[in-house]
Amino acid sequence: MRVTALAGGTGAAKLLRGLAAVLDPSALSIVVNTGDDAEVWGLHVSPDLDSVMYALAGVLDSGRGWGRADETFRCLSAMATYGAPTWFGLGDRDLATHLVRTRGLRDGHSLSTITAGLCRALGVTPRVLPMSDDAVRTTIRTPDGRLGFQEYFVRDKCQVEVIGVDYDGAERARPAPGVLDAIRGADRVVVCPSNPVTSVGPILAVSGIAEALRSTRARVIGVSPIVAGAAVSGPAGALMRARRLPVSPVGVAHAYAPWLSTLLVAREDAGCAAELAALGVTTVPTDVMMPDAAREIALARAVLELA
Amino acid sequence: MRVTALAGGTGAAKLLRGLAAVLDPSALSIVVNTGDDAEVWGLHVSPDLDSVMYALAGVLDSGRGWGRADETFRCLSAMATYGAPTWFGLGDRDLATHLVRTRGLRDGHSLSTITAGLCRALGVTPRVLPMSDDAVRTTIRTPDGRLGFQEYFVRDKCQVEVIGVDYDGAERARPAPGVLDAIRGADRVVVCPSNPVTSVGPILAVSGIAEALRSTRARVIGVSPIVAGAAVSGPAGALMRARRLPVSPVGVAHAYAPWLSTLLVAREDAGCAAELAALGVTTVPTDVMMPDAAREIALARAVLELA
Numbered sequence: 001m002r003v004t005a006l007a008g009g010t011g012a013a014k015l016l017r018g019l020a021a022v023l024d025p026s027a028l029s030i031v032v033n034t035g036d037d038a039e040v041w042g043l044h045v046s047p048d049l050d051s052v053m054y055a056l057a058g059v060l061d062s063g064r065g066w067g068r069a070d071e072t073f074r075c076l077s078a079m080a081t082y083g084a085p086t087w088f089g090l091g092d093r094d095l096a097t098h099l100v101r102t103r104g105l106r107d108g109h110s111l112s113t114i115t116a117g118l119c120r121a122l123g124v125t126p127r128v129l130p131m132s133d134d135a136v137r138t139t140i141r142t143p144d145g146r147l148g149f150q151e152y153f154v155r156d157k158c159q160v161e162v163i164g165v166d167y168d169g170a171e172r173a174r175p176a177p178g179v180l181d182a183i184r185g186a187d188r189v190v191v192c193p194s195n196p197v198t199s200v201g202p203i204l205a206v207s208g209i210a211e212a213l214r215s216t217r218a219r220v221i222g223v224s225p226i227v228a229g230a231a232v233s234g235p236a237g238a239l240m241r242a243r244r245l246p247v248s249p250v251g252v253a254h255a256y257a258p259w260l261s262t263l264l265v266a267r268e269d270a271g272c273a274a275e276l277a278a279l280g281v282t283t284v285p286t287d288v289m290m291p292d293a294a295r296e297i298a299l300a301r302a303v304l305e306l307a
Numbered sequence: 308m309r310v311t312a313l314a315g316g317t318g319a320a321k322l323l324r325g326l327a328a329v330l331d332p333s334a335l336s337i338v339v340n341t342g343d344d345a346e347v348w349g350l351h352v353s354p355d356l357d358s359v360m361y362a363l364a365g366v367l368d369s370g371r372g373w374g375r376a377d378e379t380f381r382c383l384s385a386m387a388t389y390g391a392p393t394w395f396g397l398g399d400r401d402l403a404t405h406l407v408r409t410r411g412l413r414d415g416h417s418l419s420t421i422t423a424g425l426c427r428a429l430g431v432t433p434r435v436l437p438m439s440d441d442a443v444r445t446t447i448r449t450p451d452g453r454l455g456f457q458e459y460f461v462r463d464k465c466q467v468e469v470i471g472v473d474y475d476g477a478e479r480a481r482p483a484p485g486v487l488d489a490i491r492g493a494d495r496v497v498v499c500p501s502n503p504v505t506s507v508g509p510i511l512a513v514s515g516i517a518e519a520l521r522s523t524r525a526r527v528i529g530v531s532p533i534v535a536g537a538a539v540s541g542p543a544g545a546l547m548r549a550r551r552l553p554v555s556p557v558g559v560a561h562a563y564a565p566w567l568s569t570l571l572v573a574r575e576d577a578g579c580a581a582e583l584a585a586l587g588v589t590t591v592p593t594d595v596m597m598p599d600a601a602r603e604i605a606l607a608r609a610v611l612e613l614a
Contacts, residue, residue, distance in 0.1 A: 042410030074379055078403030082428045092399040096385030103349030121389045 001304065004029045004186035004218070008199020009036075009048040010065040010233050011225050012192035013055035014290040018300030019190070020056055020126055021293075028126035029182035031209075033194070034111065035131075035138035035167055035202025036149040040088045041079060043098035044105055047150070048199065049115055049130055050097055057122035065233065068093045087155040112176040129182065131203045134173035138198050139166045149198055158235040162242040165197055170205035175212075183212040190303055191222035193232065193288060196255040197239035213259040220261045221303055223288055224249040227266040232289065248272060253281045262306060264288055264299075308611065311336045311493035311525070315506025316343075316355040317372040317540050318532050319499035320362035321597040325607030326497070327363055327433055328600075335433035336489035338516075340501070341418065342438075342445035342474055342509025343456040347395045348386060350405035351412055354457070355506065356422055356437055357404055364429035372540065375400045394462040419483040436489065438510045441480035445505050446473045456505055465542040469549040472504055477512035482519075490519040497610055498529035500539065500595060503562040504546035520566040527568050528610055530595055531556040534573040539596065555579060560588045569613060571595055571606075 003023055005016060007030050019028055033048045047066060054060035054068055061069045071091035080086045090098065097118060104114035110133040119128050140152040141164040152158060183189060194200050204210045213220060226248055231237045237247045245251035249265040249272045256263075257279040264284045265272060273283035284306065290296045310330055312323060314337050326335055340355045354373060361367035361375055368376045378398035387393045397405065404425060411421035417440040426435050447459040448471040459465060490496060501507050511517045520527060533555055538544045544554045552558035556572040556579045563570075564586040571591045572579065580590035591613065597603045 041406045042413060043406070068385075072379065072381055072399065074399040075382065075402045075406070078375075078400040079406065082403055082407050082425065084403070084407060092379065092381040092402075093385040095382045095399075095402065096389060096391070099348045099350070099382070099386065100389050100391060106349060118389065 001187045002027050002029070002185060003188045003190060003304070004031065004182040005190040005192055006031050006194075006200055006203050007048065007052055007192045008033045008194030009051040011290075012048070012194045012199070013051045013060060013065070014296045015190070015192050015223060015299060015303070016052055016126070017055050017293070018290070018296030018298070019303070021297050022300045022304060025125035029178070029186070030126055030128050031131050031179050031182060031203055032128060033131060033199045033202050035136045035170075036153070036198065037135070037137070038088065038148060038150040040090060040098070041084055042102070043090070043095075044102045045088070045090070045098050046101065046111070046130070049128065050094070053115070053119055053122060053124055053128055056119075056124040056126055056128070059122070067091050088150060110176070112178070127178065127182070129179050130176050131179060131209065132173040132206050133176045134169060136170045136173045136202050136206065137168040138202050139168050141166065153235060158238060162238055164242060165201065165239060167202045167205040170202060171207060173206045175206050175208050180208055180212045183209065183218070184216050186216060186218040188304065189213065189216060189218045189220040191220065191256060191260070193223040193225035195225060195231070195234055195236040195239060196245070196252050197236065197243055201255070210259070219306075220256075220259055221306060222252065222256055222260050222263045223299065223303065224252050224263055224265045224269065226252055227288060228268050249283070250275045253279045257281060264302060308494045309334050309336070309492060310495045310497060310611070311338065311489040312497040312499055313338050313501075313507055313510050314355065314359055314499045315340045315501030316358040318597075319355070319501045319506070320358045320367060320372070321603045322497070322499050322530060322606060322610070323359055323433070324362050324600070325597070325603035325605070326610070328604050329607045329611060332432035336485070336493070337433055337435050338438050338486050338489060338510055339435060340438060340506045340509050342443045342477075343460070343505065344442070344444070345395065345455060345457040347397055347405070348391060349409070350397070350402075351409045352395070352397070352405050353408065353418070353437070356435065357401070360422070360426055360429060360431055360435055363426075363431040363433055363435070366429070374398050395457060417483070419485070434485065434489070436486050437483050438486060438516065439480040439513050440483045441476060443477045443480045443509050443513065444475040445509050446475050448473065460542060465545060469545055471549060472508065472546060474509045474512040477509060478514060480513045482513050482515050487515055487519045490516065490525070491523050493523060493525040495611065496520065496523060496525045496527040498527065498563060498567070500530040500532035502532060502538070502541055502543040502546060503552070503559050504543065504550055508562070517566070526613075527563075527566050528613060529559065529563055529567050529570045530606065530610065531559050531570055531572045531576065533559055534595060535575050556590070557582045560586045564588060571609060
């Protein structure tokens with residue numbers, strides 16, 4: 001079974017680790033959000049690509065949910081001495097990834113080529129595809145102006161009012177090589193439990209990707225990142241409210257309705273089934289929390305074994 | 308007394324630490340070789356600027372003679388995983404310097420402006436001036452082609468035959484702001500015990516600097532980096548031979564003769580006085596080795612107290 005997943009960072013990384021353990025990993029393709037890429041200390045950082053890659057390589061820091069395990073921050077301390085911003089905490093080992101990526105981009109290589117090289121070096125077998133090799137920047141509109149996603153999320157810790165969210169550059173961005181084929185040629189498409197507004201939203205905004213999801217013959221199955229009225233992690237709640245989406249599986253289904261077949265939701269959210277049905281989405285209550293590897297694998301099986 | 312020093316890396320760093328301890332540090336200006344700057348992992352590395360800056364900040368690794376003390380190499384290990392070259396061993400704390408410099412250059416700032424900012428942040432009071440804000444690259448000619456200085460020195464550990472040395476770009480390079488004035492306006496100019504061919508040679512090759520040394524009213528005093536027929540450290544011997552200079556204080560004096568007044572030499576080299584006198588250079592035998600801070604200060608005093 002060929003599976004293609006749409007992925008953001010933390011939550012996606014867990015489910016993908018489960019899928020890679022259950023599937024033939026070479027049958028797994030992952031289309032990853034790059035809307036929250038940022039420049040830090042002159043380096044091109046792709047937080048979601050890295051979380052996915054590190055998770056699949058077994059080197060993701062599971063406590064933080066991002067960056068590398070067994071990490072140190074000695075360069076960061078030295079950067080602080082130089083007065084550089086330190087709110088985006090790049091670790092010493094993690095830096096290598098950004099150095100290789102930044103140099104590769106400067107030398108004219110595409111983000112997808114560079115990502116493939118990093119994955120090869122880390123022994124990651126699934127195909128990790130940036131949604132686009134072109135720059136898309138998720139921007140948060142606030143009463144005081146526009147913020148880059150990482151400024152909003154990491155620097156300001158989401159403590160600002162959100163008026164709206166833009167995906168700058170998405171209209172002109174082309175899907176990275178392999179993205180549309182991975183969606184069209186899949187037997188199953190999985191929408192990971194990622195933020196629908198700032199993780200999956202940017203992917204859908206890239207020209208041609210929503211259309212590929214509409215036209216694929218694969219069954220498209222999502223996992224709700226919202227449980228009992230709140231995001232499992234991250235700012236999905238506030239961002240969904242800003243988009244006037246209910247902070248519930250119903251809001252998630254609204255975001256994906258034109259092409260979503262099935263949404264796995266927490267058992268306590270089973271009551272939303274009628275509203276989802278009205279959107280043409282089948283509700284499957286299950287254990288969507290993934291506190292450990294066993295539950296990651298269990299959820300991956302649940303996604304793959306749906307009739 | 309205003310003192311201006313010409314400096315390479317390791318040996319210079321020691322004498323400069325002594326000078327800064329003895330002098331009012333704000334009266335010390337240092338013109339530093341940038342001919343051995345290199346790009347490593349996409350970062351602009353200025354080894355001599357860094358050795359001088361770190362020494363004056365008290366954070367130079369005294370064992371290695373370069374890089375920062377109390378250093379780790381975790382990014383380096385991760386770079387190895389990615390197949391990046393690791394022969395130039397950038398440490399985790401050291402990386403911050405190169406990140407700040409690289410970003411500053413990319414943003415259009417000059418190397419001298421960036422260097423001043425780094426020095427300020429590290430609490431370095433003497434004025435540390437790159438010889439030029441323009442690129443000069445010391446290149447080693449070998450029977451098998453040309454090598455960048457760091458390829459010759461670090462990667463190949465000087466184990467290749469040297470046919471000649473070029474200072475690519477030196478003719479077009481302008482002295483950095485303040486360099487000529489620092490030489491012309493000094494009460495004393497000190498040529499640190501650095502490699503005459505690849506540390507001081509590139510400085511002298513920058514247009515206008517040799518002329519400023521010829522015309523300054525300051526007494527110009529050198530310290531021989533050659534003791535008893537060999538370099539105290541580094542490849543000065545092989546490079547002087549390639550330039551057909553005797554590997555002795557006489558060779559050093561030859562390289563600087565048009566403007567050098569006095570050369571401090573090791574006591575065992577006192578016998579070269581007649582040959583130096585023939586070049587117009589006064590020989591002062593003294594303790595030129597600097598195994599510890601006390602000897603750094605003693606040599607600095609010897610340089611400054613010459614009648």
